[in-house]
Amino acid sequence: MSLKSLIATGTKLWLDSIDPDLVRKNYAAGAVGATSNPIIVSDLIKTGRFDDQMSELFEKGLSDHDVAWAMNNKLVSEAQEVFKPVYDKTKGNTGFVSFELDPLLEDIDKPIPHAERVKRYIELGKHYGLASGGVGNVENRMIKVPATPAGLEALEPLAAAGVKLNVTLIFSERQYKIARENIWRGAQKLADKSHFKSVYSIFVSRVDVYTEKHVPSLSKEAQGLVGIVNVKRLWADNQRWWKDKNLPLEQEIVFASTGVKKKEDPADKYVAALAGSDIQTNPPATNDAVEKLNKTYTKQVDKLPPQAILDEIDQKVDQQKLEETLMQEGLEKFATPQKGLIQTIKEKRASLVGAK
Secondary structure (H helix, E strand, C coil), X not given: CHHHHHHHCCCEEEECCCCHHHHHHHHHCXXXXXXXXXHHHHHHHHCCCCHHHHHHHHHXXXXXXXXXXXXXXXXXXXXXXHHHHHHHHCCCCCCCEEEECCHHHHCCCXXXXXXXXHHHHHHHHHHHHCXXXXXXXXXXXXXXXXXXXXXXXXXXXXXXXXCCEEEEEECCHHHHHHHHHHHHHHHCCCCCCCCCCEEEEEECHHHHHHHHHHCCCXXXXXXCCHHHHHXXXXXXXXXXXXXXXXXXXXXXXXXXXXXXXXXXXXXXXXXXXXXXXXXXXXXXXXXXXXXXXXXXXXXXXXXXXXXXXXXXXXXXXXXXXXXXXXXXXXXXXXXXHHHHHHHHHHHHHHHHHHCC
């Protein structure tokens, strides 16, 4: 019952993977979209299942960097094909697969000037997110842009160009509001808003990891609820803000980072708390665990803890410090996997080309 029950509450289920086998499995279970990242692509390449395709790319003389993006585009495109019927059925409201732009633009070890990063986000977003980019079907593709200073600045021109956007690495109200307003400014330049779509990926469990380490003074009743409270408040704000914009498609919150980080927490801690609206992008293991629980879910996304807990959180949690710390950690986690992906491809090249 579990996943079907979750979906019945109003949740749109996305898979945090573009593994072709897992995409088909989760699509059959009711998932209506997926997201990608370099770790997912790297892990898939390591399986050896794509050696033939990679050998062809190596033979064409592509660099390791170019092979990484060719494989990313191929895997995202294949996942898009699976979810295209959902996109068609919902008239473009869901059925998307998210394509992440180059995380090395935010490499803290090799900083790129701000203006150059903004320019590259715009160029790459248009290349991989518009039909004119020549990368295949992009109709049900979203472009993932991080809520960094450069990423946020790139949102207005990308939205104005008609790119469908998934703003990722959002931890705070400040980031969310800047993203929302920049995208809306861009969208208002569109002659036709019938395909305008944006989503805002708010990271949940990482916030609770942060408070446990940096805000130990929280009571046991409040500790472990900050991520949930934060995203529920942003969800409510998002509902209110878009309500009067008269758009055919929903502009939604993505509840991201929904896998539990503590072994003692129930596997569906975040899934259950955020059931009822918008999008949950869950790791495959979380969806598997939820399915095995065989539970019935009800809408909880609009329900907050008692006022005393909210007051304690507001008093003790410094939102600016939370954002700064999690963004620093997030950027480290952002660029490192891309370096790992390129290293994986380098090793794969040595084994495949060297074996001939």
